[in-house]
Amino acid sequence: MKSTTQHYLFSAFSMALSLFFLQKSLSMSRTAARFPQLIAGLVLILALAMAFQTWKRAPGFGGEEKEPSAPIHHVRVAVYVAAMVLYIFLIPRLGYFIATPLFMLVSYGYFRATGPVRTVLICLGFPVFIYLLFVLFLKLPIPLGLME
Amino acid sequence: MFANVILGLTNVFSLHNFLAIAFGTFLGLVVGAMPGLSATMAIALLVPVTFAMPPDTGISMLASIYMGAMYGGSIAAVLIRTPGTPAAAATTVDGYPMAQRGEAGRALGISLTASFVGGVVSSCVLLTLAPILGWVAVMFGPVELFGIAVLGMTILASLSQGSVIKGLLAGTIGLLFSTVGMDSITGIPRFTLGNINLFGGIPFTVALIGLFSIPQALRLIEKDSDGAVQTNRITDKILRPWSEVKMLLPTFLRSSIIGVFTGIIPGTGGDTACWFAYNEAKRRSDEPDSFGKGSPYGIAAPEAANNAVVGGALVPTITLGIPGSSSTAVLMGGLMIHGIMPGPSLMTEYAGVTYTLIWAVLLSTVVMFVEGLFFTKACIFVTRIGNKVLSVAVVVLCVIGAFAINNNLFEVGLMLAFGILGYFMDKIKIPVAPLVVGLILGRMLDVSLHQSLLISQGSWMIFLTNPICAVLLLLALISLIQSTPMYVAWRRKRRARA
Numbered sequence: 001m002k003s004t005t006q007h008y009l010f011s012a013f014s015m016a017l018s019l020f021f022l023q024k025s026l027s028m029s030r031t032a033a034r035f036p037q038l039i040a041g042l043v044l045i046l047a048l049a050m051a052f053q054t055w056k057r058a059p060g061f062g063g064e065e066k067e068p069s070a071p072i073h074h075v076r077v078a079v080y081v082a083a084m085v086l087y088i089f090l091i092p093r094l095g096y097f098i099a100t101p102l103f104m105l106v107s108y109g110y111f112r113a114t115g116p117v118r119t120v121l122i123c124l125g126f127p128v129f130i131y132l133l134f135v136l137f138l139k140l141p142i143p144l145g146l147m148e
Numbered sequence: 149m150f151a152n153v154i155l156g157l158t159n160v161f162s163l164h165n166f167l168a169i170a171f172g173t174f175l176g177l178v179v180g181a182m183p184g185l186s187a188t189m190a191i192a193l194l195v196p197v198t199f200a201m202p203p204d205t206g207i208s209m210l211a212s213i214y215m216g217a218m219y220g221g222s223i224a225a226v227l228i229r230t231p232g233t234p235a236a237a238a239t240t241v242d243g244y245p246m247a248q249r250g251e252a253g254r255a256l257g258i259s260l261t262a263s264f265v266g267g268v269v270s271s272c273v274l275l276t277l278a279p280i281l282g283w284v285a286v287m288f289g290p291v292e293l294f295g296i297a298v299l300g301m302t303i304l305a306s307l308s309q310g311s312v313i314k315g316l317l318a319g320t321i322g323l324l325f326s327t328v329g330m331d332s333i334t335g336i337p338r339f340t341l342g343n344i345n346l347f348g349g350i351p352f353t354v355a356l357i358g359l360f361s362i363p364q365a366l367r368l369i370e371k372d373s374d375g376a377v378q379t380n381r382i383t384d385k386i387l388r389p390w391s392e393v394k395m396l397l398p399t400f401l402r403s404s405i406i407g408v409f410t411g412i413i414p415g416t417g418g419d420t421a422c423w424f425a426y427n428e429a430k431r432r433s434d435e436p437d438s439f440g441k442g443s444p445y446g447i448a449a450p451e452a453a454n455n456a457v458v459g460g461a462l463v464p465t466i467t468l469g470i471p472g473s474s475s476t477a478v479l480m481g482g483l484m485i486h487g488i489m490p491g492p493s494l495m496t497e498y499a500g501v502t503y504t505l506i507w508a509v510l511l512s513t514v515v516m517f518v519e520g521l522f523f524t525k526a527c528i529f530v531t532r533i534g535n536k537v538l539s540v541a542v543v544v545l546c547v548i549g550a551f552a553i554n555n556n557l558f559e560v561g562l563m564l565a566f567g568i569l570g571y572f573m574d575k576i577k578i579p580v581a582p583l584v585v586g587l588i589l590g591r592m593l594d595v596s597l598h599q600s601l602l603i604s605q606g607s608w609m610i611f612l613t614n615p616i617c618a619v620l621l622l623l624a625l626i627s628l629i630q631s632t633p634m635y636v637a638w639r640r641k642r643r644a645r646a
Contacts, residue, residue, distance in 0.1 A: 006576045014317060021324055024339055032334045034601075035594040036327040039320055046317040053313055077370050081568065084362075084543055088560050091547070100547075104540050111369060113536035126541060130548055138200045140552050 007054035014047035076111070083107055095145025100127050153279070156503025159204055160511055168205045169508055172212030173515045174523065179213070180220020181527040182538060183230040185364070187217030187418075191478045192360045193545050195353050195485060196552035203486035204501045208508035210482045211458070214475050215512040218418060218455045219263040219520055222447075224531045226255045232531075235418025235454035238426040242439060242446030249442055253384035258444050260520040261388055262400050262451035267513030269404035269452075270411065270459025274466075274506050281467035282495030282502075290599035291610055293491070295620030297593045300470035302624040303413065305582045312631040314578045322586020323593065325350050332591060333598045345558040349591075353481045354550045354559045355566045356584050360478065361546045362567020363574045368539035382525050392444070399429050399448045407453035411460020411472050418454035418473070425453030459509055466494050466502055469592060474581040480588055485553065491592060 021040040025033040087103040094102070101123040108119045134140040159165060172194075179190040191210050198206025221236030226243035239259060246255040288296070301323075305315035328339045329349025340346040403425035410421035429449035430439045439446045461472030462479075469491035471477035480490045483501075488494070494502045550563035570580050604610035611617050629635055 003576065006572070010572065010576055010578065014321060017321065017324065021327070021339060028336065028338065029334055031598065032331045032336050032338060035597055036324065036338065039323045039327065039590075043317065043320045043324055046313055046320060049313045050317055053311065073370055077366055080366065080369055080539075084564055087543075088547065088557070088564060091560070092557055096548075100544055104544065107540045107543075108537070111536040111540075113534055113540070122537065122541075126544060130544070133197070134548055134552060138197065138552065141555055142548075142551075143557070 004054055004058050008051060011047045011051035011054065014043055014050070018043035018047065079110065080107065083110075091145070092143050093145055095147045096142045097127050097131070097144070098146060100130070152499040152503045153275075155500055156505075156507045159500065159504040160208065160507035164202075165205050165208050165504065165508070166511070168201070168209040169212045169512050170515050170519070172209035173216035173512045174519055176213035176216020176218075177220040177223075177516070177519060177523060178527060178530055180217035180232045180236075181223040181530045182533060183224045183228065183232055183531065183535075185538065185542070186233050186360070187214050187221075187235070188475045188478055189360045189364050189542070190217060191475055191482070192353075192357045193542075193549050195357070195478065195482045196549040198482055199485055199552065203483070203488060203498075204504040206486065207479065207482050207501060207505050208512075210479050211462075211505055211508050212512035212515070214479070215267055215455065215458050215509060216516050216519070218267075218458060219260060219451070219516055220527070221454070222259040222263070222451055223256065223524060223527050226252055226259065226447075227528060228531050233418070235422055235457070236450070237419060238422040238450035239447055241426070242441070242443045245440070246442035246444075246447065251384055251442070253382045253386050254388070254444075255442075255447055256382065256520075256524050257386040257388040258392075258396065258447045259451040260386060260517060260524070261393055262396070262403070262448040263455040263520070264513060264517040265397075265400040266404045266407055266452035266455035267458065267516065268510065269401065270408050270456040271506070271510035271513060272459075273408045274459035274462055274509060278463050278466050278502075278506060279495065281463065282492065285467050285492035286496055288492060288616070290596040290603070291614045292616045292620070293592060294596040294600055294611065295614075295617035295624075296468050296470065297589045297596065299620045299624045299627075300464070300468070301582070301586065301589060301593075303627050304470075304585050312628065314576075315582050316628075318573065318578050318580065319582035319586045322583035322588075323590045324586075325355070325583075326587050326590020327594065332595050343558075345556065350562065350587065351553055351559055352587055353485055353553050354563045355587055356478055356481050357546050357550050358563035358566030359570040359580045359584060360474070361542055362564065363571040363580070365539045365542040365546070366567075366571050367574070368535040368542070382528070386521055386524055396444060396448045399445050400452045402432075403429065403449040403452035404456040407456025408460035410453070411457035412463050413472070418457040421453040421457045422450035425449040455513070462505070462509065465490065466505070467492070469494070469589075471585055471588065474584065477581060477584045477588060484588075490588065 018040040021036050025036045083103060083106060087099055090099040104123040104126060105119065108114060135142055176187065176190065179185050180187060190213050194210060194213060198209060217233055218235055221231055221233030222239045222243060224230050224232035225236040225239040226247045229240050229244040231237045231240055243255045243259065301319050305312065305319045328346055330347055331338050337347055406425045406428060407421045410424055426446060426449050429445045430436050433439065433445055457473065461476045464470045464472045465476040465480060471480055483490055488498050488501060546563060547560055550560045551557065553559060573580055600610050611621060
């Protein structure tokens with residue numbers, strides 16, 4: 001995706017956000033709505049200004065479109081984000097200490113981050129470290145899922 | 149005030165605080181040495197861990213991580229030409245060529261000594277300036293606090309990397325997010341979408357873990373490694389002889405002062421200070437051509453400056469509640485999870501914690517020097533950890549860290565959402581720091597606006613008739629005007645004519 005499109009998308013996101021806050025604030029008392037309305041108005045103005053700035057700097061307007069020098073693996077990023085979402089979804093179901101090594105194993109395997117022996121060692125060692133720090137030291141009740 | 153200074157000094161030397169500082173500094177050193185992990189991210193990930201500690205211990209540990217990481221960043225910069233933290237970017241220019249000549253120990257020794265001097269100078273400034281400014285700040289009412297918050301936001305936004313519009317937009321989005329939750333004045337829920345998890349507002353620490361750590365984890369995997377040539381061994385001594393230190397002392401001191409003042413200005417951190425100091429050292433040098441070829445002055449200047457930023461950035465954070473850098477913004481998050489609200493009350497109500505923090509900065513500087521002498525050589529191995537290995541570990545720590553704050557999985561999802569937002573913002577060069585500061589200052593701005601309008605019976609003129617607030621708002625306006633393209637073009641034309 002080109003930088004110009006990304007800028008337009010962010011402007012649109014900011015405008016939608018400000019309009020949402022403005023619309024919701026209409027049903028509030030004047031005192032409660034004052035500050036959010038003021039800020040939402042500012043966000044709207046700044047989002048419009050950013051869109052205008054992007055349009056002015058767009059290649060067709062004399063500006064230069066700069067592409068990143070090193071290629072970015074967009075698919076890799078998308079798969080990784082999906083894996084994170086799945087990981088968070090699985091924590092209450094499988095339990096933290098099953099979901100975490102699974103997430104690490106799948107991610108390291110997909111990225112070919114390190115050798116198989118080291119991968120297994122990290123995937124087992126890291127949850128042990130988390131257990132020692134967060135469960136034994138900080139007494140945090142971690143979701144156990146299937147282990148319960 | 150003097151009693152509080154002594155109280156802080158006594159606190160900092162208690163066994164658990166001392167151990168926390170020693171551990172925090174070591175952790176900072178290791179994290180700083182890992183390319184791709186920033187000090188801000190390390191502090192953000194460690195904030196939930198401090199939850200189980202007393203506030204003074206937790207916050208001292210976080211400040212020590214900040215100090216340790218500032219030096220740690222130079223290890224990767226010197227050995228593999230990749231700055232361990234953005235604040236060590238300028239160190240690569242001369243540090244790496246010196247290491248290539250077989251003088252990696254010398255380069256790291258200069259860096260360590262410079263970091264030590266920078267840290268000591270900034271701690272002294274913090275110890276003297278913070279109480280004075282804090283004494284003035286406690287006299288401020290809601291009208292002045294509103295002016296301070298507006299000034300802080302505008303300076304931060306206008307000095308952020310990229311255009312002023314982007315910085316301001318990020319800041320105002322942060323302010324908008326801060327309005328989610330129960331209204332402090334009327335007590336009615338705002339923008340919660342009926343979700344009970346949002347009634348307490350967007351948890352600041354969760355947002356900052358997402359904003360600072362997830363984008364970093366994604367950046368670490370999105371590209372293949374660049375295959376920088378690595379210096380595998382340090383053969384020469386790290387402790388530098390007095391003659392060399394004496395020769396570099398003026399550069400150390402000048403760069404430290406640059407670092408302190410850069411740190412005091414909200415929005416400018418070690419990454420800005422290191423280049424300011426580097427350029428100043430080059431400008432004053434008798435041999436400017438030696439810069440870029442392994443000049444000791446080229447290492448001394450940025451390293452003294454980036455450590456001096458730590459104390460400088462803490463001055464507005466402690467006295468006014470306005471973070472001087474993104475790392476201090478995260479430190480403020482650390483205070484907030486202990487129920488300590490940043491602002492002028494830090495110097496009065498929570499003086500014990502604040503003065504312990506101030507002394508902790510000085511003590512961590514000394515600890516950093518000692519640990520640096522013993523552990524720098526051992527840190528070589530962390531520079532070899534692969535980006536992808538690190539990235540997955542960071543995600544796992546983010547998830548457990550976000551969960552640990554309130555034992556709530558909804559907040560883990562929120563953290564990821566902020567992380568993805570931060571990643572997109574980073575892609576189009578919209579700074580994340582103003583968004584974080586907006587989230588922090590939002591509540592203070594909201595409450596002070598309400599209170600000011602109550603005092604004035606609804607008249608907005610109160611912000612202009614109050615002389616302190618009027619001056620602060622005028623300064624905010626000037627800082628905005630100065631960063632507009634029209635002003636920059638006008639100044640360029642004026643210079644060309646002159």
